[in-house]
Amino acid sequence: MSAARTPAPTTPRRELGAFLRSRRDRLKPETVGLPDTPGRRTPGLRRSEVAGLAGISTSWYTWLEQGRVGTSEQVLRSVARALRLNSVETAHVLSFVEESAPPTWAASWASPNLLTLVRTMDPHPAVVLDPHWDLIAWNAGYAALLTDPARLRPKERNLLWLVFRWPPARSLLADWERDARALLGQFRARAARVPQDPRFAELVGEVLADPHAAHWYEQRETAGYQPAVRRFHHPVAGPLRLRYVKLAAVEEPGHHFLAYLPDDPATEEAVRMLTATG
Known part of the structure; x- marks a missing residue:
């Protein structure tokens, strides 16, 4: 049996940012009605393009992907629509809204x-x-x-x-x-x-x-x-x-x-x- 791999330490904000980045990378410009201009070096959409579709500033979206800021449910819903997320992915993104407290669980025993x-x-x-x-x-x-x-x-x-x-x-x-x-x-x-x-x-x-x-x-x-x-x-x-x-x-x-x-x-x-x- 091969040795277990320990994941790198992270935070909820960084997890959210990495997830948004992965979905941005897979989205083609033509899917959202943008021209696929020659010489694009970005595999999917640019950050500025996602920000424009979501109606937020490029700086704020950049910070969101970098895990430097939290944000509201309204903004995350706009970003989810811009990235064409399905219902499961949208629910996943909304679970990072910081107004909701992190889950707390009781000890592992059955009543x-x-x-x-x-x-x-x-x-x-x-x-x-x-x-x-x-x-x-x-x-x-x-x-x-x-x-x-x-x-x-x-x-x-x-x-x-x-x-x-x-x-x-x-x-x-x-x-x-x-x-x-x-x-x-x-x-x-x-x-x-x-x-x-x-x-x-x-x-x-x-x-x-x-x-x-x-x-x-x-x-x-x-x-x-x-x-x-x-x-x-x-x-x-x-x-x-x-x-x-x-x-x-x-x-x-x-x-x-x-x-x-x-x-x-x-x-x-x-x-x-x-x-x-x-």
């Missing part, structure tokens, strides 16, 4: 209510994630579908780690590249707001040892959660189709309850068989 919910979901796989996506509670169905987290070292009990660093994941997940890329985008959007959080930094450094993750992370891709059907090639149960359901735990901010629900009768039967024989 009795969440523990009861996870247990009663059996045989359907279910798990509770803390704000860093560490697995803090799971049922027999989850252990049978993937692996029993109790067999992993504590720092390996993490959803992102399982997808990128647990070798069986690439054969278990039928659409590994699609699912892994989307998951990393969601995680990046979450971690960017607290770049000095040691657990986030530790996980990013570990995951970047994977070349796919390193490439996608370098592109500063972000993603939002989308309900979807995940396909599995299980070594015992065979092909499975499971609907991925995610619920926020209101009583425990930052925690989420995940369940994998059968999408067809064959999967329902296979899931019950897995738990019965596990």
Whole structure:
């Protein structure tokens, strides 16, 4: 296993600036109705062009990319429109508005209510994630579908780690590249707001040892959660189709309850068989 790469220290403002710069570089002048003049040395739009489209000064936009200033939601919405950001990217940019306080999270433990919910979901796989996506509670169905987290070292009990660093994941997940890329985008959007959080930094450094993750992370891709059907090639149960359901735990901010629900009768039967024989 290759050594983990530790990301360079950063701040929310620098994270925002780097993201805006990456989106400016990919935007072609003709896309926003500007002439593509000969001899352009900028891969995408110039800073002055983005500033003009957003209705702000070039100096202010430059400082924004350099991470030297914060700004308002109104300005960031204008910049997002100028850069033709999609809804997920716009939401990511707006998460950096400094009027909203950085997230604060409680300790990583699951309440009795969440523990009861996870247990009663059996045989359907279910798990509770803390704000860093560490697995803090799971049922027999989850252990049978993937692996029993109790067999992993504590720092390996993490959803992102399982997808990128647990070798069986690439054969278990039928659409590994699609699912892994989307998951990393969601995680990046979450971690960017607290770049000095040691657990986030530790996980990013570990995951970047994977070349796919390193490439996608370098592109500063972000993603939002989308309900979807995940396909599995299980070594015992065979092909499975499971609907991925995610619920926020209101009583425990930052925690989420995940369940994998059968999408067809064959999967329902296979899931019950897995738990019965596990």
